[in-house]
Amino acid sequence: MLIVYSFSAIIAALAGLSGFIHYLISRNTFGNPLLFFYKAEATLLFFPRIKSFFYTPNMFVTFAHIGLVTIACLYFLLNKKSNTKVLKILLFASSIIISVAVFLAGSQCLSGVLLTIFMLLFLFKGRTAAVLRYVVFIVTFLVMIFAVFTTIWMIYPLEVNNDFSNKFVDVRVNYAYSHHIIPSIYGFLMFQEHPFLGVGIGTFTALYPKYIKDEIEFFSSSRLQVSPDRILDPHNTYTGMLTEGGVFGFLAMIALLFAFIKMLLPHGEKNDSPVSSCLLAGLLGYLFNAFFIDVMTMRHFWIFLAFIFIFYKKRKEISYEANT
Numbered sequence: 148m149l150i151v152y153s154f155s156a157i158i159a160a161l162a163g164l165s166g167f168i169h170y171l172i173s174r175n176t177f178g179n180p181l182l183f184f185y186k187a188e189a190t191l192l193f194f195p196r197i198k199s200f201f202y203t204p205n206m207f208v209t210f211a212h213i214g215l216v217t218i219a220c221l222y223f224l225l226n227k228k229s230n231t232k233v234l235k236i237l238l239f240a241s242s243i244i245i246s247v248a249v250f251l252a253g254s255q256c257l258s259g260v261l262l263t264i265f266m267l268l269f270l271f272k273g274r275t276a277a278v279l280r281y282v283v284f285i286v287t288f289l290v291m292i293f294a295v296f297t298t299i300w301m302i303y304p305l306e307v308n309n310d311f312s313n314k315f316v317d318v319r320v321n322y323a324y325s326h327h328i329i330p331s332i333y334g335f336l337m338f339q340e341h342p343f344l345g346v347g348i349g350t351f352t353a354l355y356p357k358y359i360k361d362e363i364e365f366f367s368s369s370r371l372q373v374s375p376d377r378i379l380d381p382h383n384t385y386t387g388m389l390t391e392g393g394v395f396g397f398l399a400m401i402a403l404l405f406a407f408i409k410m411l412l413p414h415g416e417k418n419d420s421p422v423s424s425c426l427l428a429g430l431l432g433y434l435f436n437a438f439f440i441d442v443m444t445m446r447h448f449w450i451f452l453a454f455i456f457i458f459y460k461k462r463k464e465i466s467y468e469a470n471t
Contacts (some may be wrong), residue, residue, distance in 0.1 A: 148454065149217045149224075156214020157241045159249035163199035163207065167251055170195055186372075188253075191303040196253040204252040205440050209433070211245050211252075212260050213451045216429030218242050219267050220454075223421040255327070255439040256295035261287040263432030270421050291435075298327040298439055301367060323366035327439060330379045333358040334390035345393030352378050380444075384437035400443075404434065407452055410459040419460065426455050 166181025168285030176184040176195045183204050184195035201207040222238050223229040249260055252267060265287050268280045296302065306319040321440045324332070330351075336358050337346050346354055355378045364375040409428040429451065442448045 148457070149220050152450070152454075153214055153217045153221060153238075153241065156211050156217070156245055159199045159201075159207065159215070160211055160245040163197035163248045164244070165418045166199070167195070167197055168247075191305050192253045194251065194253070197248050197251045199248070204254045205385055206254055206445065208249050208254045208256040208260065209248070209436065209440065209442065209445055210247075210447050211249050211262065212256065212433065212436070213429060214245050215242055215249075215260065216425055216451070216453070218245070218265065219270075219425040219428075220422045223270070223321050223425065226421075237437045255297060256436040258287065258291045258294040259432040259434075261290055261432075261435030262435055263428045266428035266431065267425060268426050270424055278350050294439065298325055301325045301370065304370065312360065321366075321370060323355060323370060324363055326371065326379060327382045329363060329367065330355075330382050331386040333360075334381060334386045337390045338386075338393070341393060343395060345389070345391045345396055348391050348396075351381055351387060351391055355379065382439065384440070387441050388443070407455050410455055420458075422458060423462070426458060430455065 163181050166179050170176055170179060170182060177181055179195075181197065181199055182195040183198040196204040196206060198204045199207045199212065218238050218241055218402070222235060225234055225238075246260075249257060255428075265283045268276055269284060273431070300320075300322045301324070302320055302322075304321055308317040308319075309315075310317065313448060333355060334351070337351070337354060340346075356376065359376060361375065368375040368377070381390065382402075383405065385397070388400045392400065407430060408427065411423045412429065413423070433448065435443065
């Protein structure tokens, strides 16, 4: 299963990169289904974003995120075998390819991916790995801050005007509410009316039009050049569940996620498998990205949880056999 998923992630990344290379040659995004280009973002992102076979760049990044984790798992599983140098080089090259494609997707979810990579680097020893950890930590911190800012405010269109005669540089940043935070604002309004059981799973978009506020939508929709009556998904796993499931549903989701984290924590076994650390790094990075996307609606997230559960069961079997 790890091999199949890793191979799928590599194919998706290569497809997205091929679309990006085609853009670099032709300088044309028209008719390129592998890229996402939104004119309003052009002042902030100077290149079309990779989405590969997926509907949005965020979906591609979350799929590729798990691919990086499965490749890391395979790498450490190969450590137990001899004559695997070529395979390790291929895995390392594949992780670089996926990482480049993820970066060119221009998604807030890059922050969670970098968090995962930072934690994975602790599994490697040596001065190079230590230096990389410091570099990745700094980059991760900066990307996280940027992701939070772009989630709350639109930022774009960004205007920079240079007044040569008066020696002034004017920077204009759009601080209207971002379309990532607006659904959460409406979600809290729904939650206030239905605090315990929520509005019901899957009913967020159906109730959305009822809560649209003109004073919130005016600047955001006009600068995005979209209808103020557009309907959006929660764009946040936690506020989405709080809205649709209420306090009880939210606590049930937290308990479920905590149970999977607990499966990956060390249980006192000797030479505990680094695979558990890889899966834990991926899960924590994913849960950070859950502030920007609704991971519960993504099928590959449930496949990832299946990986964790299978690993947990296999580790218990091995531990039982060792003790008996």
